[in-house]
Amino acid sequence: MTEVTRVPLQPIAKGSLTKLWLGVIVAILIGAGVAWAAVPAGVSVDELVAGSGGSPSEGDVAFVKYKGTLADGTVFDESGPSPFPPGIFPEGTPMLLQEGQLVDGFFQGIQQMERGGKYLLNIPAELAYGANPPPQSGIPANSDLIFEVELVDFMSQADAERKVMALQQAMEAQQGAQGGPGGPGGASGGPQGPPQGPPQGPPPGPQN
Template sequence: MTEITRVPLQPIAKGSLIKLWLGVIAAVLLGAGIAWASVPAGVEVDTITEGAGPTPGPSDVVFIKYVGKLADGTEFDRSQQLPFPTNGIIPDGMPMQVSGVVPGFAEGLQQMQKGGKYTLRIPADKGYGATPPPGAPIPPNADLVFEVEMIDFMSEEDAQRRFQVLQQMMQGQQGQGGAPQGPGGGAPGDPQAAPAAPQ
């Protein structure tokens, strides 16, 4: 039978246990910090003025006023008034389908309520990423900031119906003396004449 050699354990020096636990805690916090830093930043929506009621869904059409800026404050886009009279058939503001814009913009719009004003911060990976639209004043991998006023929103079906009514009304006016045309020379509601949405 083999004999086991006994090695006496040395007692832990005073204060060493505390140092050991502090080292373990520091390692855990460092690991958590590295994990947190590797998670991409999300879309931030800050409320300037409270809105009311429900929020739009991905297939809804929103009517908004907005200013788009780079993180350094350089303005790259601004909503324009529609260049034709709407006669109250559609709300004021630029019409956009929520699902037709960049993911971060769509995500932010779905957190906004009618009548509210918001600051929307979009990280580059939820904006244009490394490939902004050709000719756009947006550099690759740029974070974006939008000031957005949610005028109103409605279902896609309701918006299409209203644009058709507006188009018919304008076609009737053109026959009687030429009313203003929609963007691009067509009537409102014409896909080639639709206002461009920020992507």
């Protein structure tokens, strides 16, 4: 009969159980803290209409409809019609989600939204324009900003660039068929590159 070598279990040192459970608790809290820390301190994202289908991340192009107001309800900016022909891109203003392209609070908050949802985004002054708002924006220095935002859709920057290239090629082909840039459907005034953010109004466009 083969003898089984028995290796005695070493007793757990005094206090180790406590340390073990503390480690497990810390790991759980860190995991839960991902959700708690998702929206940076000071930025609040309140859901008005639930979305679905995931959230955009840095490097994506988001298509949003928005209205920006001051704390007293004064509207200082809102999105306009899409700069692209219908059916090519989703409705809404295209915004490239990169640091420096949008005010920090908008850049951070929009990544917590889901496709198709509507939200109320509150941005403290230090994550908006601080003491230096854009000239003629109507935004007083050190103003907190409030945005009503609908995240219509989003896509990767690479997908957006491919769509723009396809659109440019289609417009050039149509231009050739119509006899030059002066004819109907010519390419003059067409998009000249991938979506880079909202029009040059104040927030949430690049103003840094």
